[in-house]
Amino acid sequence: MASMAEVRSAGRPRTAVPTRFEVTSEFRARHRALPFTARLANNGMCMAGTFSQNGAAGLPHAIERYFEVALYLMVLTGFATLAQTGQLDPLTVLLVIGALAVRGYLLIRRQIFVLSEQRTKHLTLAFAIWYLADFLYISRTFIGPTVHLVLALMVVRLFSARRDRDFVFLSILSFLLVLAASVLTVDSTFLVAFSAFMLAAVATFILLEMRRSAAAATVRAREFVENTSDQRLGWHLAGASPVLAFFILAGAAAIFFVMPRVSAGYFSAYAPSGEFSAGFSDRVQLGRIGEIQQSGSVVMHVQIEGDQRGAHDLKWRGVSLSLFDGRNWSSPQRQVVVPRLGDGRFVLPSFRYGQRARESILGRSRPLHYRVLLEPLGTNLFFLAPRAEALQGDYQMVTTDEGGAVYDLDRGRAPGLYEADSDVARPTPQELRSAGENLPPEYWLIYLQLPEVDRRIPELARQITAHAGNNYDKATAVERYLTTNYGYTLEMGRFVPKDPLAYFLFERKQGHCEYFASSMAVMLRTLKIPARVVNGFRTGEFNDVTAQYVVRARNAHSWVEAYFPGYGWVDFDPTPASALETRRGWSRVMLYLDAMSSFWREWVINYDVNHQMVLGEEAGRTSRGYLAKLRDRAHKRYAALLRAARNTRNRLIRAPGAWSLGGILAILVLLFGINARRMARSWQARRTAAHPERSPQQAASIWYARMTRAVARRGWRKSTAQTPAEFVTTIADVELRQRV
Numbered sequence: 001m002a003s004m005a006e007v008r009s010a011g012r013p014r015t016a017v018p019t020r021f022e023v024t025s026e027f028r029a030r031h032r033a034l035p036f037t038a039r040l041a042n043n044g045m046c047m048a049g050t051f052s053q054n055g056a057a058g059l060p061h062a063i064e065r066y067f068e069v070a071l072y073l074m075v076l077t078g079f080a081t082l083a084q085t086g087q088l089d090p091l092t093v094l095l096v097i098g099a100l101a102v103r104g105y106l107l108i109r110r111q112i113f114v115l116s117e118q119r120t121k122h123l124t125l126a127f128a129i130w131y132l133a134d135f136l137y138i139s140r141t142f143i144g145p146t147v148h149l150v151l152a153l154m155v156v157r158l159f160s161a162r163r164d165r166d167f168v169f170l171s172i173l174s175f176l177l178v179l180a181a182s183v184l185t186v187d188s189t190f191l192v193a194f195s196a197f198m199l200a201a202v203a204t205f206i207l208l209e210m211r212r213s214a215a216a217a218t219v220r221a222r223e224f225v226e227n228t229s230d231q232r233l234g235w236h237l238a239g240a241s242p243v244l245a246f247f248i249l250a251g252a253a254a255i256f257f258v259m260p261r262v263s264a265g266y267f268s269a270y271a272p273s274g275e276f277s278a279g280f281s282d283r284v285q286l287g288r289i290g291e292i293q294q295s296g297s298v299v300m301h302v303q304i305e306g307d308q309r310g311a312h313d314l315k316w317r318g319v320s321l322s323l324f325d326g327r328n329w330s331s332p333q334r335q336v337v338v339p340r341l342g343d344g345r346f347v348l349p350s351f352r353y354g355q356r357a358r359e360s361i362l363g364r365s366r367p368l369h370y371r372v373l374l375e376p377l378g379t380n381l382f383f384l385a386p387r388a389e390a391l392q393g394d395y396q397m398v399t400t401d402e403g404g405a406v407y408d409l410d411r412g413r414a415p416g417l418y419e420a421d422s423d424v425a426r427p428t429p430q431e432l433r434s435a436g437e438n439l440p441p442e443y444w445l446i447y448l449q450l451p452e453v454d455r456r457i458p459e460l461a462r463q464i465t466a467h468a469g470n471n472y473d474k475a476t477a478v479e480r481y482l483t484t485n486y487g488y489t490l491e492m493g494r495f496v497p498k499d500p501l502a503y504f505l506f507e508r509k510q511g512h513c514e515y516f517a518s519s520m521a522v523m524l525r526t527l528k529i530p531a532r533v534v535n536g537f538r539t540g541e542f543n544d545v546t547a548q549y550v551v552r553a554r555n556a557h558s559w560v561e562a563y564f565p566g567y568g569w570v571d572f573d574p575t576p577a578s579a580l581e582t583r584r585g586w587s588r589v590m591l592y593l594d595a596m597s598s599f600w601r602e603w604v605i606n607y608d609v610n611h612q613m614v615l616g617e618e619a620g621r622t623s624r625g626y627l628a629k630l631r632d633r634a635h636k637r638y639a640a641l642l643r644a645a646r647n648t649r650n651r652l653i654r655a656p657g658a659w660s661l662g663g664i665l666a667i668l669v670l671l672f673g674i675n676a677r678r679m680a681r682s683w684q685a686r687r688t689a690a691h692p693e694r695s696p697q698q699a700a701s702i703w704y705a706r707m708t709r710a711v712a713r714r715g716w717r718k719s720t721a722q723t724p725a726e727f728v729t730t731i732a733d734v735e736l737r738q739r740v
Contacts, residue, residue, distance in 0.1 A: 206240065396413075
C-alpha cells in the first residue's frame, strides 16, 4: 500500500533541484523573484557547509544559507563599527579587510576552506604570545593589544568554525569589537553602525536557534522545493529582524535613561586621550596655530542663555602665555586651588581684574551664563569667556593661575560638560586712557621680560606710537598698524628662520594669528606696557537648530592682553579678519547633523545623575501639564453635559406630555432596532416551516428543533452526543415514541 507521502505526491511532477554547481533557467527565475537577502544567499554567499561541514547535515537548506549570510554580516558590521572610530592603525585595517574579502570571495564562489584544528591551535597560541609581548614590551597599553588579539582570533575563527560553539564564539568576538568601539569613540556615527550590527546580530541568533531546533528535532518536516519556500523565509526574516532590533534598541534606551546613574567611569581609563592641539598647552611654538586652523573637527559647543540668534562674538580663553624666548611662549605661573561653595560652584578669583575696572563696569555689567560641551581634546583646561567669575560642573578639584587659565585636576573626569558665569563688560577707552603707569613690582619681571630681539623691532614700535600720548593709544596704534599693513595667510611653508618675528615683520609680512599676537606683545613690552599672549578660540558658527555656537579646530586663535593699572587686563586682536566661510547648499543639512551629534554627546555620552534629574523633572513637568489639560477638558465636558441635562429637564417641565410620548417612541424604536435581526430570523423560520416545499431541508431542521423542544418539556432531553435514532430509543412513552 502506498504511503501517505506517496499518495500526496502522486500525479504531481517533482521539481528538479539544482545541484551545487548546476544552475537552471527555473532556478534563475526563482532567484530574481526573491528579496535582496535571499538573492544574496542564492548567489552562494552562504551555502550549506561553507562555515561548517558536519553540523548542517539534514537541515533545511534555506535556514543554513540565511544563517551563514547573517553570521558573515554580523562579523563584517562588528569590524566596521570598530574601524569607523579611526583608532585602528592602517596595517591592521588592511589585513582584516583582506581576510573578510577572502571569506566573502570563498562564499560567493561556493568554495570551502576550513583550517585544521591543529593549525587553529598553533595560530591561537602564536597570537597569544604576540599579545603578551605587545602588552608588556611594545605598546605597553591595554586597549590596543587587546583589540589586535580579538581581531586575530576573529579572523582565525572565521576560517575554522565547525560547530555551534564556534559560531557563538565568533558572535562574542564581534560583540567585543563593538564594545571596543564604544570605548574608542564618542561620535554619533557609532549609533548608526551599532544599529546595523544589532540588525545582523538579531537575524543571526534567530537563525541559530532555528538551526539548533531543526538539528534537535526528532520528526523532520517535509522539505519544500516550491518556488515560494526560500522566499517566504526571506520575507519573514526581513520583517521580523528589524522589528525585534527596534524593540531591543527602544528597550535598551528606556533602561539607559531610567536606570540610576553612577559616575565610576569603568572604561574611561581605556579611552583615547584625544589629539593634542596647540592653544591647549602652556608651551607653544610659532607656526602650530596655522596647522590647526586648517582642521574642521568640532572642538566644543557653547550655548549662551537667552541667545537664540547668535548675537555674541566672543573669544574663549584657554591659557595665557607670559614667558617668551624668541621662538616659544610658555606659562610658568603657579596654580592655586579654587574654593567650592555648597551649591557646587567654583568661585574664580578676580585678582587679575583691577578694582577700578570692577567699579567702572558695575553700572553697565553684562553678565553671561553659558554651557560648554567640550569634545575630548587631551587637555585639562576649561575654555571660558572673558572675566569668568564662576564655574559649575561635576569635578573634584579645580585650579587657576594668575593668567586666568582654569585647570581640572580631577584625573577621573576630563573637562567635558560645564557651566560658567562671566561678565563681558569692559572699561571704556576714556577710562583706559586715564589709567596710570604704576605697575606692581612682579609685573616688571613677568610681563616686561624680553629675550634679545632684533633692534629694528623696538624702533618700529616707537615709530608706530610716536603720536600716542598714553598706553591705550599706543596699544591701539600697534594693533591698527599690524591689521592694516600685514597679510593673513595659513601657508607658512617649512622654512623657519632664526628670528621668526623679525622675518615676519620686515621680510615676509604675511602670517597667521600667532605671529600677529607675538609681534604685538613684544612691541608693547618694548614700550614698557605689560602684555601677554592668550591662546583659545574664536566664536564659531551659530547653529539655530540647537541655539549653540559650534567651535571648530580652525577657530583656534591667539590674541593679546595688555595690562592697565587699576583696570586689569584688556584684550586686543591685531590679526586681520580672515575670510568668512561661504554657506553651501549642504550647510543646513550639516547643522542638523551637528544637532544630532550634540544631542548624542550630551544626552548619551555625558548622561549622568544631573541629566537624569533634569530629565525626571522635565518628564514630571510635562506629565503634570498633560494631566492638567485632561482635567480641564474633563471639567469642560462634564459642565457641557450638565448644562445639556439641565436644559433637557427644563424642556420636560415645560412640555411633559410631548416629551413623554417622544420618549416612549424612542424606547420602542431602540428596542425594535436591537431585536430586528432576531425578529427577522424568527419570521423567516415561520415562513419556511409553513411552506416546507420551498426549502425541505431547512424546514425539516426547524420542525426537528421544535420537536426536540416539545419532547424536552415532556421530560426527555436530547443529548448532543445522541443521534436521532438513539434519542428515540430513550423515550419511555410508547405513544410519544411512535409519534416522534
